[in-house]
């Protein structure tokens with residue numbers, strides 16, 4: 471009796487569980503630790519076929535039983551949410567396999583902590599980059615890590631020193647207004663930055679918005695008259711956003727201002743001089759503007775002396791992580807919540823998505839994650855749901871769409887990086903298994919992971 475009790479104590483002394491099956495694959499021993507790890511009682515498991523208790527693909531001990539193999543595995547997925555270090559052996563009697571024994575120790579928590587540490591390390595590095603960025607003079611509000619944006623910054627610094635008219639192009643939400651502001655901040659001008667959104671002003675009000683009006687210029691006008699944006703921008707920068715939407719009749723009038731540097735206020739008879747630096751922006755392609763009947767090409771040539779193109783976010787995935795953590799912090803502050811933990815899988819998914827709405831879309835997604843994640847970690851499902859909502863397959867690695875600015879080798883590299891990221895995820899970030907699935911050696915995979923920053 472005492473002996474039996476002692477053996478039981480010994481078996482449960484460490485954190486290892488023990489399970490024994492017989493030749494018919496029935497469970498004949500299930501230790502207390504096994505019951506603890508898997509949350510299944512002795513009474514429930516003993517006598518059952520092991521395949522009734524666990525899914526066959528998770529059962530290493532069947533290999534020991536069927537193939538007479540000893541197997542030692544680190545971080546084996548025992549169930550959908552439990553990871554164990556495992557050792558499995560056949561039980562031999564007179565050289566015959568009569569059963570199998572498996573011993574497991576639960577490492578789910580260690581695995582979770584290791585992942586958290588990895589993410590925290592990434593966070594710290596991204597945040598320290600962002601800190602450097604915040605000290606980055608006139609570009610401090612622009613968060614980036616990519617060499618693509620570094621290149622844009624260099625072009626802006628050169629262009630801002632001249633008086634040339636600048637046209638910023640780029641898809642919606644890439645941050646054209648931020649870059650316009652940085653041009654203003656970098657220029658040596660004393661006046662203000664005056665933005666005007668050409669797409670948002672009804673055409674009958676456009677002229678008075680831009681040129682201003684004198685007292686009593688028209689019925690309903692302000693008695694004192696009004697300053698137009700051109701006057702407000704004196705000695706500073708006039709930023710015409712969505713320039714492609716300027717009404718045609720205004721285009722003619724504005725072109726005259728640019729040529730003559732003079733204009734009349736509405737209802738005024740004294741010519742005023744126009745003295746501003748012009749920065750315009752459009753999300754239409756220059757070639758489309760030139761081809762269309764609703765935009766004058768002579769005006770386009772005038773405003774596009776220097777072109778600054780802001781590439782879409784999908785062409786600079788390095789910026790996604792920096793922007794993500796920057797906005798995660800600022801939006802958590804805005805909503806008065808703790809900054810929640812973001813696991814690597816979420817970051818990888820964010821980096822793989824093609825962001826047609828660019829940074830604006832990313833900010834909206836982060837806002838959702840901050841508002842609707844209830845646990846201590848951000849809820850990945852919120853992003854999956856979002857992808858479904860916008861018609862994307864959440865599980866599929868997304869292919870970058872073709873753009874004219876991308877060279878073939880860069881496009882191929884992006885596909886390669888996306889696919890490797892996808893296979894790594896499918897294999898629980900296990901480099902050994904992923905390298906086998908990809909048909910490349912482990913060192914080659916490591917080198918690629920490092921190069922693509924996966």
Ligand SMILES: Nc1ncnc2c1ncn2[C@@H]1O[C@H](COP(=O)(O)OP(=O)(O)OP(=O)(O)O)[C@@H](O)[C@H]1O
Nearest residue numbers: 611612613641642643644645646647648753829830
């Ligand atoms: N690199 C960046 N760092 C920080 N915030 C950014 C960055 N790029 C864009 N944003 C933010 O993304 C949002 C959208 O930017 P913005 O309005 O400048 O886009 P846009 O290119 O002018 O778009 P649209 O063509 O639709 O007007 C803004 O809140 C802006 O502050």
